Amino acid sequence: MKYYRINQLVLFRHFGDFGYITDNRNFGYNPLGESFTLGDEIISETGADIVSCLKKVPLSIDEIMDKVVEIFEPETGLRSSVIEFLELLCSKGFILSGESVEDCLNSGAVIRNDSQRFAEKDSSTIDTQEFLSKHYGEQPFPTSIHVEIASECNERCVHCYIPHEFKQDLMDENLFNLILRQAIELNLLHITISGGEPMLHPRFIDFLKKCRKADMSVNILSNLTLLNDEMIEEMKLNPLLSVQTSIYSMQESIHDGITHQKGSLNKTVASVIKLIENHIPVQISCPLLKNNANSYQKVKEWATKQNISVGIDYSIIAQYNHNKNNINCRLSAEELKNFISEQFNSDSLFRDEIEKEITERKKKTGDDYICSVCNSSICIGPNGNIFPCVGWSSKILGNIKFQSLQDVWLKSEAVKQLRAIKFKDFVNCRNCSSKDFCTICMVRNSNESPSGDQFELNQYFCDMAKIKNEIYNGY
Numbered sequence: 245m246k247y248y249r250i251n252q253l254v255l256f257r258h259f260g261d262f263g264y265i266t267d268n269r270n271f272g273y274n275p276l277g278e279s280f281t282l283g284d285e286i287i288s289e290t291g292a293d294i295v296s297c298l299k300k301v302p303l304s305i306d307e308i309m310d311k312v313v314e315i316f317e318p319e320t321g322l323r324s325s326v327i328e329f330l331e332l333l334c335s336k337g338f339i340l341s342g343e344s345v346e347d348c349l350n351s352g353a354v355i356r357n358d359s360q361r362f363a364e365k366d367s368s369t370i371d372t373q374e375f376l377s378k379h380y381g382e383q384p385f386p387t388s389i390h391v392e393i394a395s396e397c398n399e400r401c402v403h404c405y406i407p408h409e410f411k412q413d414l415m416d417e418n419l420f421n422l423i424l425r426q427a428i429e430l431n432l433l434h435i436t437i438s439g440g441e442p443m444l445h446p447r448f449i450d451f452l453k454k455c456r457k458a459d460m461s462v463n464i465l466s467n468l469t470l471l472n473d474e475m476i477e478e479m480k481l482n483p484l485l486s487v488q489t490s491i492y493s494m495q496e497s498i499h500d501g502i503t504h505q506k507g508s509l510n511k512t513v514a515s516v517i518k519l520i521e522n523h524i525p526v527q528i529s530c531p532l533l534k535n536n537a538n539s540y541q542k543v544k545e546w547a548t549k550q551n552i553s554v555g556i557d558y559s560i561i562a563q564y565n566h567n568k569n570n571i572n573c574r575l576s577a578e579e580l581k582n583f584i585s586e587q588f589n590s591d592s593l594f595r596d597e598i599e600k601e602i603t604e605r606k607k608k609t610g611d612d613y614i615c616s617v618c619n620s621s622i623c624i625g626p627n628g629n630i631f632p633c634v635g636w637s638s639k640i641l642g643n644i645k646f647q648s649l650q651d652v653w654l655k656s657e658a659v660k661q662l663r664a665i666k667f668k669d670f671v672n673c674r675n676c677s678s679k680d681f682c683t684i685c686m687v688r689n690s691n692e693s694p695s696g697d698q699f700e701l702n703q704y705f706c707d708m709a710k711i712k713n714e715i716y717n718g719y
Contacts, residue, residue, distance in 0.1 A: 247302040247348040248330050248341050252483040255461060256295055256338075257431040259379065263292025264372070264431070265338050271388070271434045271461045272486040273527040273553070284372050285336065290316075294326055298339070302348035384663065386653055387433045388621040390634055391415075391423055393451060394440040395626050399467055400504040401490075402573050403533055405635045405691065407563050411440055413626035417447050419645070421454070423624055426649040428458050438465035438634070440626075449478050456482040463488065468515035469508050479524050486525035489516060491554075493539040494546055502535050513546075520550055532558040532583065533573040558583065559683075559705070562691040564637040571692075574704070581711045588715050598681075598716060605680045610668030614684050618662045622653065632662055636687040638696055662686075665698075672701060681716065682709035 250256060256265045266284035287295065297303075297311035305327065312326055333339040342348030376385035393415040400408055427435060435455055442448055443466055452475075455462045461484040468489045479485050489512055493499045499509035519526045530536075530543045540556060547554045560574045575583065587594040613619050617632040618641075624630050628645040630652050631637050641659055642652040652659060665686070673679055685705065686698035693700040 246305045246327070246341060246343065247345055248298060248305065248308060248334075248339055249302045249348055250295070250298050250300045251338055251340050252300055254338050255433050255459065255484070257433065258292045258296050259431060261289045262379070263287040263289070263295055264376065265295065265333075266433065267338075268461045268484045271463060272484070273488070273525040283336070285333075285338065286372050286375050291329060294329055295333070295339075298330075302342065302345045380654075383654060384619040386430055386620060386622065388436065389423070389427050389432055389434070389649075390436040390438065390621060390623040391420070392438050392440065392623070392625050393420060393442050393448070394445045396444050397440040397467075398444060398469060398505060399441065399508060402502050402504070402535065403531055403560050403570050405561050405563050405570065406440065406637075407565050407567060410565075413440075414445055415626040417450070419628055420447070420451055423644060423649070424454055424458060424460075426644070427460070430650055430653070432460070434461040434463070436463045436465060441470065442466055443468075443470040443475065449475055452478050452482065452485075456485075460484065462486075465489075467503070467508065467512060468519075469505065469511040471515040471518065476518060476522055476524070479519075480522055486527070487519055488527045488529055490529045490531065491516075491543050491547075492530060492533070493536045494542040495539055498536050498539055502533065516550070516552075520552070526552055528552060528554045530554050530556050531560060532556055532575060533560065534575060534579070535573055537575060537579060537583065556587075559685075559688070559708075561635055561685075561688050564635060564691055566638075566691060566694055566696060568692060577704070577707045577711070580708060581715070584711055585715050598712060601683075602680050602716070605682075608667055610674070611666050613663070614665055614667065614686060617686065618653075618659045622649075624649075633687060636690060639690065639698075670699065670701070676706075676709075678706075678709040678713040681712040682706070 253268045254265060255268055256263065264284070264286060293315050294312060297308050297315075305323075308330075309323055309326065312322070316322060330339055330341070334341050340348060340351040342351050373385060377383065379385070395406060395411050395413040397406075397411045424435075437451065437455075442464060445451070452462065456478075462482060464485070464487045466487065466489055468487070479487070491499065491509070491512055492502045493509070496509045499512075500506050516526055516528070528543065528547050530540050532540055544554050544556070558575060558580060560571055562568045562571050588598070621633065622630060622641075623633055623636075624644055625637055628643045629637070630641045630644060630647075630649070631639050632641065641656055644652075647656075667684070668674065670684055673682070673684065676682070682705070688702050688705055689700050690696045690698040692702050
């Protein structure tokens with residue numbers, strides 16, 4: 245007898261009159277050097293009803309059909325039609341099968357990326373995001389939510405965009421339950437859990453359990469100094485979970501000097517190794533500061549040996565209360581030029597990334613959105629405040645205690661205003677010779693502007709674009 249199950253790496257959502265199925269690798273972290281193009285499908289209401297009868301554990305075709313006939317009128321050929329549809333999804337890698345429970349559990353498949361749409365005949369020519377946008381009445385489709393369950397943190401990193409005096413809040417458990425429930429109602433796919441330091445929250449493991457039961461893709465942002473075996477055991481149960489942490493240097497004096505937490509390097513490194521040993525996807529972020537400008541390479545070398553990628557982030561932003569003291573450690577323009585030049589000439593991946601960015605930006609028109617802010621994602625703080633994205637906590641769009649997430653997403657005037665901002669609204673950028681090397685970021689602008697003006701261009705990042713342009717065209 246044939247058995248079927250949903251691929252552990254697959255996210256499925258039922259929208260009523262259609263279904264959406266996608267590969268979680270769009271949200272998680274992949275091994276070093278592994279590239280991935282999103283594979284996803286829009287499936288018909290009938291198809292969605294059938295997939296909803298499956299689980300991520302093997303079910304026999306008889307067990308599946310018992311559920312199917314509760315939805316559809318039994319008719320000749322129903323069983324063969326269901327099998328045909330399941331086999332089609334098997335060919336795409338979304339569904340796995342086997343001749344026994346064991347075979348089904350041990351089966352694996354690479355999800356194909358040549359997406360086809362099964363919903364309607366006329367949908368086969370349109371992008372899935374366009375299809376979902378139409379479903380939302382031409383509104384962008386929300387996929388992700390970022391939840392800061394704690395502003396409290398056990399480190400005091402010199403460059404942190406959260407003012408240290410504000411690091412004292414923990415999210416109420418009932419509030420987290422409310423957020424998760426509303427995220428499920430919106431059919432969101434992905435949740436990022438961060439802080440502060442999220443592992444300081446006494447309900448951290450319970451929150452992970454709730455996300456797993458809700459079949460949510462989860463990303464955790466943590467310094468990992470508080471990671472323990474109980475947390476790891478829960479993480480292992482969710483194949484849709486990944487972790488990001490920061491390592492600033494492989495030298496204790498430098499790393500611990502940045503975090504102001506003695507012993508933090510050794511704890512973080514040990515935790516990264518534990519995650520790797522337990523096959524939990526992990527990625528390292530290495531913010532580039534004056535403090536570690538001469539030692540970040542050792543972080544890259546160590547991570548390469550572990551087969552995990554490192555993101556070198558040199559775009560340090562000011563604190564969300566417009567205090568700029570934290571950016572005193574940011575590289576000067578000259579230091580930034582030396583870094584970019586060195587990387588461009590020595591690191592082919594760095595060079596490829598810049599070329600990819602240029603290619604993508606050249607496709608942009610004046611009517612395109614600036615970024616994902618209020619277009620695919622939104623953030624919620626420990627007190628329930630809703631804001632556009634990480635680091636922009638001063639831009640309050642509402643509070644989930646008093647307004648539903650759906651109402652904020654679909655009806656908020658503040659959200660509509662942000663969503664209406666296009667590239668053409670940044671007048672001074674239109675004819676800039678370095679615009680293809682620039683990432684316009686409203687958070688950067690707002691946080692460094694005394695008045696919080698997201699249109700007030702940040703000269704530091706303008707200089708960064710010019711430097712990239714000069715180095716790229718002089719290469």
